[in-house]
Amino acid sequence: MKIQEVNGYLYVTLWDKQLKRPRRFYLGKSSDPRVVELLKAAAELKVPREEVEDYLARQVDPAARTTKPELAVLSVVLGVLSCRWSGVSRAR
Amino acid sequence: MSVERRFKSALRLAARTVRRFFPEYAAVGRFARNFYAPPETTLDVDFLVDLDDAERVNELLEYASARFEVFPLEVGRWQYRLVVKGFRFDLVKPRGYRYDAEAASRRRLVRIEGVGELALLSPEDLAVLYLVSSLDRGVRDLIKAKDIVAYSKARGDFNEEYFLRKCEENRVKHLGLALLMGERARPAW
Numbered sequence: 001m002k003i004q005e006v007n008g009y010l011y012v013t014l015w016d017k018q019l020k021r022p023r024r025f026y027l028g029k030s031s032d033p034r035v036v037e038l039l040k041a042a043a044e045l046k047v048p049r050e051e052v053e054d055y056l057a058r059q060v061d062p063a064a065r066t067t068k069p070e071l072a073v074l075s076v077v078l079g080v081l082s083c084r085w086s087g088v089s090r091a092r
Numbered sequence: 093m094s095v096e097r098r099f100k101s102a103l104r105l106a107a108r109t110v111r112r113f114f115p116e117y118a119a120v121g122r123f124a125r126n127f128y129a130p131p132e133t134t135l136d137v138d139f140l141v142d143l144d145d146a147e148r149v150n151e152l153l154e155y156a157s158a159r160f161e162v163f164p165l166e167v168g169r170w171q172y173r174l175v176v177k178g179f180r181f182d183l184v185k186p187r188g189y190r191y192d193a194e195a196a197s198r199r200r201l202v203r204i205e206g207v208g209e210l211a212l213l214s215p216e217d218l219a220v221l222y223l224v225s226s227l228d229r230g231v232r233d234l235i236k237a238k239d240i241v242a243y244s245k246a247r248g249d250f251n252e253e254y255f256l257r258k259c260e261e262n263r264v265k266h267l268g269l270a271l272l273m274g275e276r277a278r279p280a281w
């Protein structure tokens with residue numbers, strides 16, 4: 001990933017896996033580096049292998065090839081309950 | 093009635109209402125993400141619908157407001173909230189994201205006991221949607237996109253070619269390519 005500043009504008013050159021050649025993308029004015037920061041963060045994000053293996057072993061429904069639906073349902077139920085409990089404790 | 097049963101009943105009613113006016117709807121947001129990556133708690137369920145279609149939005153508001161709490165009630169907003177049995181369901185059309193017939197045709201139908209079938213945006217399209225929203229909301233949405241890509245690849249359920257094409261169409265291909273840097277396809281099972 002190569003980031004360049006040309007006449008106050010930012011560009012990045014990335015290997016385009018579809019075109020199988022490098023490609024330059026315009027990122028906006030150099031006075032606003034938010035997209036560059038986002039791009040650097042995107043390139044650095046990693047998901048640990050152990051977490052992936054644990055997910056595959058415990059949380060995936062092999063027939064549907066998605067997370068087990070009951071766990072997705074639980075994510076809302078627990079979210080709503082924890083919100084209510086924290087509201088109650090704040091009120092106290 | 094337990095909270096879980098009440099939520100399932102609310103989800104069934106909300107999905108039925110949305111489907112009635114927007115058959116091409118897709119569940120998005122954290123609830124949909126949780127089908128593609130380790131679940132994180134959430135407070136609501138988001139449905140992606142065409143809120144630019146004023147006629148259908150008006151019909152839905154009229155129908156839903158007679159049954160549930162709904163706000164706002166004016167046509168022309170970018171987000172609406174239905175409250176069904178105390179649970180929140182948001183209808184959204186995120187700015188800058190293009191939901192087309194191809195994305196609708198690639199939705200995943202999941203069957204939830206006590207709810208029935210629910211349509212989710214595909215993992216590739218949901219990752220693109222998070223990349224688009226990261227331009228406004230920053231790294232936290234980028235992390236959600238990364239989770240969807242990494243865990244879906246691990247399940248053997250991610251079409252990189254389609255993902256990059258949709259990134260291109262939504263003007264976030266640079267983010268899509270950066271996200272894929274360092275990713276290697278893992279065996280499915």
